[in-house]
Amino acid sequence: MSSVHARRRPDLPSKQRRSPSRSQRWQLTERTLGPDDARPPGLDLRNSLAAELPGLLRYARSVVADDSLAEDLVQQTLLRALERLATFRGESSLATWLHRILYRTAVDHFRRVREIPIDNFATLVDRQWHDHEYTVDAAVVVSRAETTTALRDALLRLPVIYRTAVVLHDMEGMTVPAVAGIQGVSLAAAKQRVRRGRMMMVSALAQGSERHAARAGVPLNCWDARSMISDYLDNSLTSPDRQLVEKHVANCPTCPALYAGIVASTRGVSRLRDADSVVPEAIACRLRQAYAPSAETQ
Template identity: 30%
Template sequence: MILPDARPALDYDALADATLVGLVQRGDRLAFRQVMRRCNQRLFRVARGVVNDDAEAEDVVQEAYVNAFEKIATFRGDASLLTWLTRIVLNEAYGRLRQQRPSVGIEQIGATHADDSRVVAFPSKFGNEDPAAAAAREQVRRLVEHAIDSLPEPFRIVFVMREIEGCTVEETAASLELRSETVKTRLHRARRLLRTALHDTLAGTLTDAFPFLGPRCDRMTQAVLARVEAHPSNPAEGA
């Protein structure tokens, strides 16, 4: 009689990266699926920071994952799994960028024009947010994304890794093969460019802040008139 397999199912979500890598190296596709689910957001954002396009970024990440799976036997843990995958994504993204246009020196980069592309939205922690507040938050998010899109690529990718993904200076430098001082300088310039872009965008809307005309104006006017009508004395009589 064949006994049923009594081994408990693996909880891949609870496994450490090193354990997942060991399983993938032995051909466990479910472990690789967990690696992808764990790293997808970082890798998409990194790719998006280079190629500046949602669809292209997805293609970059997919190709990078295939390359990573084929090279998983070479992973030795000298860097974290996420850093290792980030380098593969960056190599793929920069390779496509070089095919699309000639390289430009960092000193020649000027402000670029933002397009209509957007970073895909990930689930918000504000699940029960008021619809009006959610709409306002969405407008702000799109405004910020548009400003980030307008950054020159060398500054944009550093900003994405440091400010959006929360990578350390050292991790960013290692992934991008830059000196730590260069990462700090580019982040400073990215912040300055963003402040300028957002200031220019918002300056024209400041006069529209705290709108009052419309239903609120009518409601307050009617309330005041009702109180005046109910007032015991007439202003003309007291004059």
């Protein structure tokens, strides 16, 4: 649901902001592009970067579930590219160089959220494809492969190294050597990642039909519903959106437990505030004396 992805958390007050806002990062990008920057001869960096933005954003949106996170990853990529501009010698295309930075930026993110080295799905698929008895319903896989939502859902189930290899090779049309250069692996390793990634896609699409059946009649996808729960608890959703969330939670096989967990943790944190807490009178008196206007200022 596009309206969900369009929501943004208001900027924190300047003293609380931990990192530059999106607009501040773009301003920093503009300031960094000075006339004396080192760059390969004949490279119009400002126009060249602008031309690569759609491809970078498309790539980022294909490997993460959240559009706002994809935008953040692209902007981090641009800042890192500017910081390392002197290292770009034109030995590869600007697109390949930027995709390599974006790949590392995405991997850093997934490492922080501990998606790496979770590889259970890859191990399961390997075991299935080695089994001579294993197969899938071709009609189901072909049908779901024609649906954007099903494809994205399947892609996001792949471990990030296989997910990005498939996106770079099969969506962006890059060669295996280019994929190897972006991921910083050997040609053989890149070939294996593309091959295994494609196998995982088939298995994910096949399994997705079972999950889709379990969610038949459930409005919203799980991510959209989960991203709206906080606003639901804060009574900041429109009436139609509240009804969609309620219907989703009532019928989804996986989201009710997450919803109950958010409710419980939110209530728990609210109880940490002790309504009976008071400032000791001796401390209150010293504070009043310290901040009382002196006779000279009256």
